[in-house]
Amino acid sequence: MDNTVSTGTEGEDWGGGNQPLKASYGKMMMWFFIVSDALTFLGFLAAYGFSRFKFIDSWPIADEVFTHIPFYHEPMPMIYVAFMTFVLIMSSVTMVLAVDAGHEMKKAKVTFYMLLTIFGGMIFVGSQAWEWATFIKGDYGAVQTKGGNILQFGEYVEKDGEKIFKRVALRDFVIAEDDGRINHEQKNGLWFKSEGTQPTYTVEEVIKGLESHDNVLIRTEIIDEKGEKTILSRGSSLKQLKDNGKIVVEGANLHVNEYGTPLFADFFFFITGFHGFHVFSGVIINIIIFFNVILGTYERRKNYEMVEKVALYWHFVDLVWVFVFTFFYLV
C-alpha cells in the first residue's frame, strides 16, 4: 500500500532535514542555472575578446557604428544604448520592488510592479530590434577588397578652424547606371536557386564617382597610434580602389559588414541576439507569473517565492547586459 520506505530519519540531519544553505531547492537551482548561463555568456564574450585581440589594429570603433537615435539624424554615439541600459536597470528595480511587496504579501503592489517590469522588458526588446534594423541597413556604404578588408569614404572639412575627417556616403558621390544586370529570381531561372539583394552600385561606378570627386578620400580599417583609422592620400585612394576593390557593401549581415571586419557583425548578432532572446523569454516568464499573481496562486500558497525566482533570472539578464554594454559599446 505504501510505496515509500520510511527510514525514521526524516527531518533529521541525516535524512535530508538539514539545509546548510538556508535556501529553498528552487532558488538554489535558479542560482546554479544562472552560474551555467553566465559561463555560456562568458564563452561568447571571451571569443569576442579573442577575435578583437587578434585584429587589435583594425577592429571597428563602436562609437562610429552605433550613432543612431530614432527620429534624429545627427550622429549621437552611445546615447541610445545608454537609454536601453537605463530601461533595463529600471525594470530590474521594479522587479525587486515586486519581490519586496511579495514578502509583505501585498498582491496589488506585486501585480503593479510586475506589469511595469514586463513593459520595461518589452521596450528593451523593441529597442534592440530597432538597433539591429539600423545596423543591418547601414548608413554610408563601403567597398570590400579582395582580401576582405573594408574601404570607407570621406572628406576633410573645416569645423571650428580644425580640419576633421567627415564620412561621405556612397549615394553622395556615386551615380548608379543601368548595367543591365537583372536580379536572379526563382521564377525566371533555375527554380532551386535565387540570389540576395544586389548592392545599389557596382565597383566600376564607385571608381567613376571617386575619380570625378577630388575631395573624396579612402579610409582603411587600420588604426594608427592615435587610435584613429588611417586615411589614404588621393593618389593611393584611387590606386587602392582600382587594384583591390571587389564588392560594394551596404549595411551588415553575417557575410559582409560595411563598418569593418564581418566578425564584428557576427559577434554583434550572436551576443546581442542571445541576450535579446534571454530578455524575450524573461518577458514571457514574467507574463506567466504576472497572471499567476492576478489569479491569486501565491496568495493561496502563502508565499511569493516564485516571483523571487523569476526575479533572479530577470536580474541576471540585466547583469549580462551590463557586461555586453561595456565590452561591445564602451571598451
Add this chain to the structure above:
Amino acid sequence: MAEHAHNLEIFRGLIKFKSNTQKIWGVLVLLTIVTTVEVALGISKPEALLSNFFGMKILNWIFIILTLVKAYYIIWDFMHMRDETKALRRMVIWTVIFLICYLLFILLQEGGYVFDVYSNGYIKRDF
C-alpha cells in the same frame, strides 16, 4: 529562510538604509550615477586617459572596473546575495570568477599571439 531580515547596509556600513525599499532606490541612484559617468567618459574620451596602462588604455580599465562595481550591486542587492549564507555566496561567486579568469586568460593570450604572428610577417595579411 530569512525573508524579512535584509541587510540594509552598503559601503561596509557607511550608508545604512531604513527599509529595503529605500535601499533599492539607493542602489538605483548608485547604478545610474555609474552608468552616467561611463557614458560621459565614453563620449568625451579625455586625452589624459588614453595612455596605455598594463596592456590597455586607462579609460578601458576604468570602464571594466565600473562595470564590476555595477555587477556587484546588482548581484548583492537586487539578487539579494547579501542576504544569502556565506556558503551559497562563495559557491556561486568564486566558481564563476575562477572560470572567467581562466578562460579570459587563455583566449586573450592566444588572440594576442595570433596578432603577433600576423604582424611579424609569418603570415602575410593581404590587402
